[in-house]
Amino acid sequence: MAATIRDVARLAGVSPSTVSRALSLPGMVNAATRARVAAAVDQLGYEPNRAARGLITGRTGTIGLVVPDLANPFFASVTKGVQARARRHDVAVFVADTDEDPAAEAGLVRALSKQVDGVILCSPRAGNDELAAIAQDTTVVLVNRAAEGIPGVTYDNEGGMRQAVAHLVALGHQRIAWVGGPATSWSTQHRGLGLRNAAEELRAKLVPVGNFAPTYEGGMAAADQVIATGATAVVAYNDLVAIGLLARLHARGLSVPGDLSVVGVDDIAMSSMARPALTTVRLPKQEAGRIAVELLLTMLDDPESAAASAGAHGELRGELHGELHGELIVRESTGPAPHTQPSE
């Protein structure tokens, strides 16, 4: 059906080897023949068969992307970024969704890894040991998580949280609640840490109210506990949680930001549509996907130096670690602290 390298060779009056070289090592073949080959190529609309090439080179020109839940707008955006950047490099992307099942994750990666050159693991739920095992026999890039010796791209959670706290403190808030996500989540830990530090530094009191599902429902569940803390502001693990909070606070008759200010993280599309529109720390989601692709391709092109710069001297943040910064987007869900002091 499709033209093969032999067809091109015949038409150009050369051997298949010459065609192959004309395409991949142009400097090695005479300009005149190269031109004849080029002509034949586009006369026939020839494109090399990837499977055949992969067979001999060992490279498939394909990468895998594993996310917990495609229906979560955060991961959808990351996927969009990955996919767009991969296309630029003429690399195809296998997308797999674990349905938030940590157990499925390792198996999925293992299955995928036989068909791809490398894998991007977004917000992996697996344990550190498991992750290390996976990275042992597959080229892996992490998104939204750092792990010893594995390249990845993460967000500067500390910086983002600092902006949020500074904003709230400037508005007069002194007692700030924190609704964490899943306890095992790397992001939860680092956001919590960043909040604690920022609060201490800016002389505000941080009140953690526990760990909740990173969803709208999680936010609904947390709301009443938040109210009970007597805080005048709350930072939520992510925007979905924040929007869940908004809903339940409204149902309980509290006004946002009149009685309570709410801050989220991510800046998903939904956040600007919420009522009141959500103040949030915007994370560059597609950018994370793009960088992950670049990181992965770099590792694949140059495995030894890549491994060296990632693993050398136990330095975690080598060349092969991207860090992205969040940006506080102020909308309607934050305002001055209420004058009436909360019961203390």
Next chain:
Amino acid sequence: MAATIRDVARLAGVSPSTVSRALSLPGMVNAATRARVAAAVDQLGYEPNRAARGLITGRTGTIGLVVPDLANPFFASVTKGVQARARRHDVAVFVADTDEDPAAEAGLVRALSKQVDGVILCSPRAGNDELAAIAQDTTVVLVNRAAEGIPGVTYDNEGGMRQAVAHLVALGHQRIAWVGGPATSWSTQHRGLGLRNAAEELRAKLVPVGNFAPTYEGGMAAADQVIATGATAVVAYNDLVAIGLLARLHARGLSVPGDLSVVGVDDIAMSSMARPALTTVRLPKQEAGRIAVELLLTMLDDPESAAASAGAHGELRGELHGELHGELIVRESTGPAPHTQPSE
């Protein structure tokens, strides 16, 4: 690195051909040898190399999925369905996002088609001729669109719209506005048609207010025109548009559903989080993805009969056409028509 068929053959004391047959045509090899092969296979953890197999069989075990925008929750859900069902069949999925660019669509499919066995085109923006051309040399399944001779899965838009209108009429609404999506969209056309028929049948007046982007912004843009129609209810092209309407109506000081009832289509997660929660026609999104996969795999397994049943006698809805039904989900955005008659 990984075990090859030769390794297995050596360990089992047979030839590679026998191993191959033991795996793909078990009936053809002696039970005893088959057992020895099986033992060798899982001792070595052997898995056939897909590229090599694909080279000779011409099948890659991969399908492509093309969507206009992954960040749109509707398409994210379809993708989720496709991906999950494909995995069950041990088929991998290439996902590509056209960024709502109709021009990019054809090119993308063409590039993809060389690497996959078939393509699922979700809500294609391309023209009918272009679509036919694509289907000419690639196995294609359409989602959210019907086209002569190409298998696909669509929604019963007419039925869904009928439910919406019946609901509104029962609430006393007699003048219903319709905010359409992109004019060239197949869904827009069929939803409009369904509404027109239902309205006529149920003696309500349908007032189309034009075509808008299928987004939150589109809804914001349409809102004032909707108000100007004097309608007491409005059906939006999809939930994003409906939520945009909600926002702008609120800004204009109208109460929903007090002054105006709003109905969307899709039932994306965001809809139940909107305020007021959105009444909408729920479409089974993941189901559409799953069926599309089944359809595609059927065609691939049995091209001639598939082609026959899809194209024969110009019958569009052959065996290879799935139709899914919507379900009206009543929430808070619809209520009785206001007593004060709108100026007529």
Next chain:
DNA sequence: ACACAGCTTGCAACCGATTGCAGACTCAAA
């Protein structure tokens, strides 16, 4: 004892590319 059918198995070609090696050719220097 022979022929023949039926069941298993192996040989070898092949899918479509890439690449090490060697041969052909050009041209300059001796």
Next chain:
DNA sequence: TTTGAGTCTGCAATCGGTTGCAAGCTGTGT
């Protein structure tokens, strides 16, 4: 004219499977 270096090109092996064909073996009927 011969030699040698340098450039360009082709041959043939190879990647890891699949499959048509033929050969080996067993068992049955004559």
